Every structure is written in C-alpha cells, then in structure tokens.
Amino acid sequence: MSFSSDIKDEVCRLQNEKPCCRFAELAGILRTGLIIREIRKKNLLLFITEHAPVSRMVYSRVKEIVPDGVEISGEKTTRFKRHVVYRLNFSGIEDLDEGNKFLNSIGININLQQQKIEYFEFKLQDRCCIRAYLRGGFLAVGSVSNPDKSYHIEMAFTNSKISGEFIKYMECYDLKPKLIQRKNYDIVYMKEGQDIVDFLNIINAHNALLEMENIRILKDMRNQVNRLVNCETANLEKTVNASLKQVSYIKYLDDTVGIENLPVNLREIARLRMENPEASLSELGKMLNPKLSKSGVNHRMRRLQKLATDLMDKEK
Ligand SMILES: [Zn+2]
Structure with a gap:
C-alpha cells in the first residue's frame, strides 16, 4: 500500500473527537472534494475517492445529518491498474430541507443546472477545529509521496477560493505551502521532510509520522x-x-x-x-x-x- 493510503487509513480510525471537530472535518472533506459532473445527460453532485475507509466515513457522517442525502456505489475502473473507485452521489440533497441547511452550514450553495458550486466563507474558531478541517481536506484531495523516494505532499483543489482558504489555515500552524496551477487544479504543496512531519502531526497521523521519521533517520545515516x-x-x-x-x-x-x-x-x-x-x-x-x-x-x-x-x- 502507498504511504498516502496508510495515512488515510490511520486518520480514518481516529476516535473520541469532539463534535465541533467532527463537523469541521466533514466540512473540510466536502468543501475541498465535492464536484459536479455530467453523467448520462444529468448533472450530479459527487464526491469520488479511491479510498474505501474515506468513502465509508463520509457516507456515514452525512447520513447522520441528512439521512436521505447520499448514495454510495463502487465502480471498477481499468484506467490505471484495476482498482475500485467509490462514488458518493449527493444529487437531490439541495432539495431536502435538512440537506439545504446542512450545505449552508458548511458554506456551500449548489446550482446543478449551471454546474456551479458556490462557496461562502467558512469560519473556524478553535485551533482543534482547524486541525480537523486540514485533516478533512487531506483525506479528500491530498497525497504524500513515499518518503523512501522523495519528500512531497500536495493537495489538489478545483476552486481557488478553497485553495486560498486551505493555505490560510495551514499558515495558522506556521506551515508555508506553495501554490502552482496544474491543468484546472490549484496544487498546494510542500517539499521539505520537516514540513511533511509537521503536517502529519497537525492532522494526528502519529504512526505515519513515526514511520516517516525512521525513514529520514535511515536516509541520513546512509548519507553519512x-x-x-x-x-x-x-x-x-x-x-x-x-x-x-x-x-x-x-x-x-x-x-x-x-x-x-x-x-x-x-x-x-x-x-x-x-x-x-x-x-x-x-x-x-x-x-x-x-x-x-x-x-x-x-x-x-x-x-x-x-x-x-x-x-x-x-x-x-
Ligand atoms: Zn473542535
């Protein structure tokens, strides 16, 4: 398994979170990860992930708030290697009262006809919630390269308002990410081993952090x-x-x-x-x-x- 999916496995298993943080985490996932895609002439509001625990987590957390707001399906793709992509379909959620309320509460307005997701400011007061929000964003759109090979962490955003917001929250923790455009994405990234260790600490991925530190020590010794x-x-x-x-x-x-x-x-x-x-x-x-x-x-x-x-x- 890749280092990225190890990290996601680990943070999906985190428990005993405060309700404020659980909500901030879900907001982080959906604000960064929701997309609208036309499938069979229908515009659908989707969250797509290759990571099964992430799909289960989003599905069950949304269900708690909007019981009829989400459906899940798995699709086998052969695009790269044979693997499964999980598709969470939120279409219709904006027509439900509690669905609309929920979307507003995470600062989102949906216009399916125009294929547009509108983002309002989403304010996080407590530092605990900022960490949870960053964790959510990483679960949705983040990846880390295998530290054996190189040090690289990135998050790929489809909306520049959201990438800006994410950078601002990272800076609350003294991280200094960089931003580049790649195709239609805003890529927020860092390339220093220490930055990645700091980020893993912030999102509470402590096992991954230790593994990363071990690899860094081994690499240093090899260089020496x-x-x-x-x-x-x-x-x-x-x-x-x-x-x-x-x-x-x-x-x-x-x-x-x-x-x-x-x-x-x-x-x-x-x-x-x-x-x-x-x-x-x-x-x-x-x-x-x-x-x-x-x-x-x-x-x-x-x-x-x-x-x-x-x-x-x-x-x-
Ligand atoms: Zn909190």
Whole structure:
C-alpha cells in the first residue's frame, strides 16, 4: 500500500473527537472534494475517492445529518491498474430541507443546472477545529509521496477560493505551502521532510509520522556512511601518494649507499616501507619492535628523505 493510503487509513480510525471537530472535518472533506459532473445527460453532485475507509466515513457522517442525502456505489475502473473507485452521489440533497441547511452550514450553495458550486466563507474558531478541517481536506484531495523516494505532499483543489482558504489555515500552524496551477487544479504543496512531519502531526497521523521519521533517520545515516567512505578514499589516496614518494627515496638510497649501510633505526623503517607500500605511517609504526608512534615514523621518514636529497644535491 502507498504511504498516502496508510495515512488515510490511520486518520480514518481516529476516535473520541469532539463534535465541533467532527463537523469541521466533514466540512473540510466536502468543501475541498465535492464536484459536479455530467453523467448520462444529468448533472450530479459527487464526491469520488479511491479510498474505501474515506468513502465509508463520509457516507456515514452525512447520513447522520441528512439521512436521505447520499448514495454510495463502487465502480471498477481499468484506467490505471484495476482498482475500485467509490462514488458518493449527493444529487437531490439541495432539495431536502435538512440537506439545504446542512450545505449552508458548511458554506456551500449548489446550482446543478449551471454546474456551479458556490462557496461562502467558512469560519473556524478553535485551533482543534482547524486541525480537523486540514485533516478533512487531506483525506479528500491530498497525497504524500513515499518518503523512501522523495519528500512531497500536495493537495489538489478545483476552486481557488478553497485553495486560498486551505493555505490560510495551514499558515495558522506556521506551515508555508506553495501554490502552482496544474491543468484546472490549484496544487498546494510542500517539499521539505520537516514540513511533511509537521503536517502529519497537525492532522494526528502519529504512526505515519513515526514511520516517516525512521525513514529520514535511515536516509541520513546512509548519507553519512557515503560521506565517510568518500573521506576514507581521499585519505587512502593521500597515504598511497606519500608512500610512493618515500619508496622512491629509499630506492635511491639503496642504489647509492645501500640500505644495509643506513643507521639501524632507518634501515628497519626503510625495509618495512618497501615491503608495505600501502600501509599508513601509524601502521608501519605498529610493525616495529618496540612500536613507534606515527610522528616517530614520520621523523625517520624525513631523515631518510633528507639523506636522499642531500646525496642528490652532491651529485649535481
Ligand atoms: Zn473542535
């Protein structure tokens, strides 16, 4: 299953919400998700989702308020992969007294003939309700990419008044979403891992939040390991370059005065270096008996180098 549908599963299971928040959540779903579509020459007021728990939740919550206001049907589509799309049909709800009252209460007026949904301002007083409203909007028109691949959350709105309202409510929680137009949609999106974590926190998707944080930690560790490997490769290269230089001096000394004629401490280190060109100075130091520190080995290498360069100078 996708990360998006995991999040939706989780927040659909949330319970013990206050009535004010339940209502704000439903308003969030319907204000962002209702559309009018012509099907067989009839204009229908619909809410369409691929997510079964979302469809059940909207269906049962509307039923509580307007018992005859909604019908549900599932359709198999083959457009992408074979999957089911759930269609909630609200057509006729505007003709019912309690239906009309309900639509007004969430700031919506329907004109089916003109295929128009009119939106009035919908004010949310309490912060608890703003969270619920954002959650509703996400359930209806939101998606998050799999954090293994990339960090991206977006909500796709058909109405610019509603996208503006949604951004305003996100900003109440210090989120800074961006807006672009794609086809006939207003896309409100964020691309930072931290923004997505913050949003998941606001909509109470705490399991998804933890999963996301785990993935972020793993990704960070992987990057760190890569950086270390790069660093070690660079160090190894430095060691090898230095060693090649040392080997060339020692060879020169061997050809001119002979290694066996060097003072005993220099002779030892010169031999070890010739036999272990890939070893670092501290590794060479550990091969000596008694052991010698890195700086001790470095000191002897410098003496070897000086001997060699002095000889070269004399030969000039
Ligand atoms: Zn509330």
